Amino acid sequence: MTNKITYEFPLNERIRVFIRLEQLFEQFNHFLNGASVWDKRAALNVLLDIMTIFSRNDLKSELLKELDRNGKALNRIAHSQGVDAEKLNQLLGEVSQTSKKLYASSGKIGIHVLESDLFQSIAQRSSIPGGTCSFDLPEFHYWLEQEEPIRLRDLQQWSSPFNDIRNAIDLILNLIRNSSDETREIAKAGFFQISLDRSQPYQLIKVSLDKSLRYFAEISGGKHRCTVRFMVPSHDEKRPLQSSDDVSFTLSCCQF
Missing domain, CATH: 1.10.3900.10 (YacF-like)
Known part of the structure; x- marks a missing residue:
């Protein structure tokens, strides 16, 4: 596993x-x-x-x-x-x-x-x-x-x-998933932005991080630009909050 x-x-x-x-x-x-x-x-x-x-x-x-x-x-x-x-x-x-x-x-x-x-x-x-x-x-x-x-x-x-x-x-x-190599990235204070080349047919963004980290990735955007926010799960009725930590993760921008 x-x-x-x-x-x-x-x-x-x-x-x-x-x-x-x-x-x-x-x-x-x-x-x-x-x-x-x-x-x-x-x-x-x-x-x-x-x-x-x-x-x-x-x-x-x-x-x-x-x-x-x-x-x-x-x-x-x-x-x-x-x-x-x-x-x-x-x-x-x-x-x-x-x-x-x-x-x-x-x-x-x-x-x-x-x-x-x-x-x-x-x-x-x-x-x-x-x-x-x-x-x-x-x-x-x-x-x-x-x-x-x-x-x-x-x-x-x-x-x-x-x-x-x-x-x-x-x-x-x-x-599609195997069309791109992973790159190691850092999300400063839990935030990372991706700018995509408009001339390339990107179809999928993949964000991977270690299971031991206490964050989940919230991805939004479109075919030209995406943002990744690493959120801390809420254990009460409050909404999850964006992490204030720098988060290390791997990124794949897949096109094929």
Whole structure:
């Protein structure tokens, strides 16, 4: 386990949505692998959140644009000195294969999930606090009491249309996060400002500090300038305060 805690700050809406989905997919997998009724309830709630994001965004188009941009960026550095040609070709192959899978998918992603009467019922009642009790949805109660292989099969079937999307998001975010080396910085009296080159397509700021330090990083700003404030957590009802100490941390300005 790392002894550092990392705070990320996306610099555009596309990357915000990708990171939110990444977190939801990780949550879904966590609850999918749990065997209790509460795990399966939680997995379904996360799947509903995933579908809500998909209903509001043209994610397939956004992912294809980003993969195309990534492919072009990788090709530009193909002949640069010191580039690992084998690793580069592997990345280009992953980008190309992921794009092909997305292009091959037809129709609105995840729409078939709503063809399940059970899932539709759960989705309709989930907006009501406690609305999926056994007396509200006896069919859902019956499903929750089935053997684990049956519940697991259904959840895997409902989530399968999102697998290619998840793989694409993982690939894109991995390329972005590894596109910049860390630099050691000092936040004077808990404050640090970052000026970004407007000609570079920066997408993500990463701030890392030792877990033993009693601060958390609060990042704000936009694609041209960001500020980092190291705040001392509050242990009462007062708001957290900016540290008066100089704080050592590592910074990555990721673009790709």
